[in-house]
Amino acid sequence: MPLARIGLGSNLGNAARNVERALLALGTIGTVTARSALYRSKPWGVRNQPDFVNAAALLDTQLEPHALLRALKAIERELGRRPGYRWGPRMIDLDILVYEGVEVTGPELEIPHPRLRERAFVLVPLAEIDPSFLAARDALGARDRLAVQRIPGAAARSRSIVNWDETLERARAAAEFCASAGLVRFRIEEDELGIEVRRPGRPARAAVPPVSEAAAHTNGAHGSSNGSTVPAEKPKTVLKAEFVGIIRFSRPSVAAGTVLAEDRELAYVESLGIRNPVRSAGKGRVADVFVTDGQAVEYGQPLFSIET
C-alpha cells in the first residue's frame, strides 16, 4: 500500500489530546506504521495565541490522494465538531505532507506540501520518523528549530503499530482486568509494544477506567518504561454545561493550572438572558479548560476539569 506522511496540529482546547485522538482516528483510514512524539511550538510574533501541538505519522493507505484528503477532512470535522458549527473552528488540522510516488498540483491539494521545507513544526516531527527529512530539518535556522520542543511526557512514544484494532482491544482487556482485580495500574510489555492502564486511585466505580496507552519501541529509552515510578493520576472532576447557551468566564478568569483556594464561580452559561453559574466544588486546581470565553455550549459539554 502507498505510504503517506501526515502532519497533525492543534491549538484549541486540549491540543495534545486532540492530536492523540486524531492519531487514533488515522487508524480508521489506513495503518499508522509510525508516529512521532508530540511537539509543542510557540507561534512566532503572535500574542495571546495558545501554543500549537504538532506530530507526524506514516500512514499506509489504499486511499488515493484526493480520497485521503476527504477522509482527513472528515476526521477534522468529526473531532472538531462543536455545537453551533458544522464547519466550526478546527480543533485539529491534518495535512498530507508527502504521498509516496505521487505529485499533485491543484487548487485543493498540493503534494508534496508546498511549505513543507519552511516549517519547523512540520519538519521536526517528520524527521523523527522519516530519516529522509533529517537533512531538511538540519537546514532550518536555529531559531526555528528551537521554537519546536518535544513534549517531555510524550518522550519516546514513537512506535510501530501493526494493528490498531488489536492494540485497542488488548488495552481494553487490560483495563477490564485492571478494574476487576482492583488494581490501580497495570502494564504489559512485549517486544514491540507496551500497554499501560491506569485508573484514578479511588475505589473503582462501574465506569470503564481511563485507558492511557504508553507503548514504546524496545530500543526506545523511556524514562518510565520500567514502570514502578509512575505517579497515580489525581482524581479529576469534570464540570459540564447544564444549559445550552453562551459561556462567559467569571473574573479573574481561570486557566489550566489556576489554583482554586475555595469554592468559586468559574464561569456562567448565559441562556435566554439568565446567568447559570458554573462553580468549582471546593478547593482544587484547574486541570483543563475545554472551552473559550464567549463560545456556544450545549448540554453536557465539558467546560473545566478540576483536580481535587
Added chain:
Amino acid sequence: MFKKILIANRGEISMRVNRAAHELGIATVAIFSEADRASLHVRNADEAFCVGPGAVARSYLNIPNIISSALISGADAIHPGYGFLAENARFAEICTDHGLTFIGPKPVTISQMGDKATAKSIMKAAGVPTTPGTDILGSLAEALEAAAGIGYPVMLKATAGGGGKGMRAVRTPEQLEHAYATAQAEAEANFKDGRLYMEKLIDRPRHVEVQVLGDAFGNVVHIGERDCSVQKPSHQKLVEEAPAPVLSDSVRTQLHKVAVTAARAVDYQSVGTLEFLVSGDDVYFMEMNTRIQVEHPVTEMLYRVDLIREQILVAAGQPLTFGQADLVPVGHAIECRINAEEPAANFAPAAGLLTDVALPGGPGIRVDSYAYAGLSIPPFYDSLIAKIVAHGATRDEAIGRMSSALRDTHIGGVNTTIDICATIMHDPQFREGGVSIDYLPGLVTGTAATR
C-alpha cells in the same frame, strides 16, 4: 423566506424536515439528547445542539434549551415535527415571543383543536358530524350516568390525549369504574391533564382521515383521505393507505367536503389532519391533528406533493402553490411502519443495537428512516425506525410492491414489525380492503376478525 430552521425533533422526521429545508435552500439546526448523539439526524443537519439527557422531559421537551439553541444559532423558525412539542400551544407562543416563527398553525388553533372537547363543539357548530358524547366529565358518577344515556359500548378519552394514551373502550358499568381511574391516571401521567370525556363507541369503524392544507390568505385545500384502520390494540397505526379502499364515492366526497369546512371554520393555516370514524355510510369527526403526521408520505406519493415544503412555505407567509383542481390522485399508496417492537408481546417496544440494516428500494418504493447498522435504538422514544411506502398504479400493485419491499428489508438486533406487516400484505381480508380498526388486534390474537 426563512434562512435557518431549528428542527425540534429526532429520528426520521427530523431528517425529513432537514431534506425539505435543504431543498428550499434553508440551513438547519438539529437538536438531540445524550442518548441520540449517534443518530443520523444529528449528522445530517448543518448544526446540532445537545439539549439534555435521554429522558424526553429533560431533552426533547426542554423548552428553554431548545429556544436557546435556536437563538444562539441564529435560526428564525422552529419546525416541531410530530409528537413532543408539535401540538403544544404554549411552546408555539414562546417561539413567537422570542421572534421565532413556529412552523405550524396559530397557537389558538392548536389549543382549540388540542382540547378534544372544545374541538368537537367547534366542529359541531360548523356542521361537521360528530360522535355522540359528553363534555368533560366531572366524576365517575357523571360518567356512569352519561354512559347510560349514550348507551354502551362507550369510549373514554383524554381531552389532552393522542397516540392512544388515556383511551379506554368500556362495555359495562362495572368496567367503567376501573377504566375511569386508569384512563385518568394515564392521561395525568402523559399529558399532565387528567380530564376525560366520553363518546359512543362506534361498532367496528374504519379510521379514515383527511389531509388539509391552508395558508394565511384563506386558501384551504384537502389532499385526499388516508385509511389508517390497521391499528395496534393501543390504537397506534401500523399500516396506512390512500385512497381509502372500498369507500363509496358519496362518503369520500362527504369526507373531503366536511374536512375543508372544518379547516375553514378554524381559519387553518398549515398542514393538518381531520380524523373520522366511518361506519357504513356514517361519518363521525374524531379529532383534528394540528401537525404533520407520521403517515404523510402516503399522501405525498399519491398526489406528488411535498407537504413539509408546503408547510414551511405557508409558515413563511406564502400562498399555496397549488389549488384544489391541481390535486389529482394517481394510483394507490401504502405505508408500513417498521417499529422496534415485539408484535407477539402486544407490540412491546424493543431497544438495542441494530446489528444489520438493509432497506428496500426499487420502483415505487420510498423509505423514510434514520436507521443504520451500528445504531443503538434508545429506550426513551417511540419505536419507529423506518417507514416503507409503496406506490403502484393499482392497490394490488402497491400491495405487491410492499410485499417485495418487506422481503428485502432486514433489520438485525431488535424485533420489528416487518413480519407482521408482511403477514398483513398477504392476508386475504386486508387484500379485499376496508378492514375496521378491530382487524389487527384480531389478527395478532388469532381470532377471526370481522370487517
